[in-house]
Amino acid sequence: MAEYFDAEHAQAVAALEARFAARTEWPTWLLIAGVYGGWFATLLMVRHHALSLHAAAPLLAVLCAWHMSMQHELLHGHPTQYAFLNKLLGFAPLTIWFPYTLYRDTHLEHHRDEALTLPGLDPETNYVPAGEWQRWPAWRRALWHARKSFVGRMVVSPPMSAAAVLAAAFKALRTRDRRYAPMWIVHGACVAALLFALQHWAGVPWWFYLLAVTWPALSLATIRSLYEHRAAPDPKARIAINEAGAAMRLLFLNNNYHLVHHDLPSLAWYNLPRAYHLRRADYADKCADFVIRGGYGELLRRYAWKATDAPVHPFGNGAA
Template identity: 80%
Template structure:
């Protein structure tokens, strides 16, 4: 449900949504064409030996990270009113590791603001309960500590997220929970077809695509979620406003204005900056001044090697009102 600062803000946002741009959704259609067109063009250039594999690699890395941002936009109801069509537009598994359906379901759970950051209740939480933390071996604690740092998150974030998703799939298989079996079967079939086409037709070894393209793409995507949420008593004070520069805003489709997105989840990515500028000071107050004025460069400067905060949730279980839950599936927070 949309949440506005005041009635005037609601009217101004409605005007944004009534614009020709919002009604035609041409920026999102252009985005879809750019992501898939750029990816296909890069593969064709490599196949034709017009571009070496090494020189071409940075392009699909960025495009796969951008594709994950695009998937996030599609699952929030863009560019059409038809959820099935939007899902189809984002279904090709360019980044390989995370099924589109799983991302949709877990991310929509994440949008329950009252549960934000709470381990086991928020599927994108970066925290663990103290009792679970005490039971973990030293190596696992070290990984979670590393993931709270800019550089560490880029290195260990992707394998930790992939391992958590695969572990959850294995748990469901052991417990004979078949809800997601068709999803995994379809996803694995698409992944196999994609990797086979790259390897046999385009001359891009499947292992190279996995290690040199999708892994760095996931690393790039994890930057946004490094300090996207924090543990705080007020749910709105848990959500950041990151005033990133143009390049990173484009890569993350303005999801850096994260509190605005949580308040207005159906607002298109190209409208978020306008909605924020309308009430910039009010959003700063609402977030508990959880505002990063210097963008991701400031995050890098402050937290390259220093932790943003601790892995143990300081308010658990007081805020949750529940006992220790099963660990939630962790995502690279493409949403």
């Protein structure tokens, strides 16, 4: 459900959605072509020895991180109104570890703003309930402290996130929860086919792709979520605005304007900057000035090795 400041704001947003770009969704179609085309072209150059594996790896990692941002747009109803078609457009498991269907379902659940950051309620929370924290061994606490810093998050968050997803899948298997069983079967088959094609067609060893492409891609993707939510009594004060530079805005498809996205979840990525600057001061007030004006460079300077905040949620004591 869209949230507007007033009738004038609603009219301004409606005008954005009436523009040619929004009616045709050509920027998103171009994005989809660019992501898949760039990924395939890079592999083609590796196959024909026009590009070395080590030179291709960072390009593929950036494209895979961009693909994850693209999936976020698809699950929010772009570029078509048909969820099944959008799913087909984003289903390819370029980053291997997270099935599109699972990402879609958990992310849409995350959009309940009243539950944001609360352990056990927000599936994307970066916090732990106090009771559970006390039972954890020291090594596990250390990992959670590390993922609260910029560098630490890039290093430990990808394996932690992948392990959590796989652990949840095995738990469902043990408890005979078959809700996502078809999804995992199809996803596993697609991953196997992708890794086989990479090894035998493109000449990219499967283990190299996992370690040198998907891991760095996940590391890049975790930068956005480092401090886009915080624990606060007011749900809107939990959502950040990050005034990032052009390169990071493009990589994250303007999702750095996170409060705008939460208030207007169906607004396409290319309209988020305009929507933000229409009411910039109002959005700063709404999130209690949770505005990172120096972009991700500011986060790196302030939190390279220092935690953004404590891993234990100050008032979210539910079961994780």
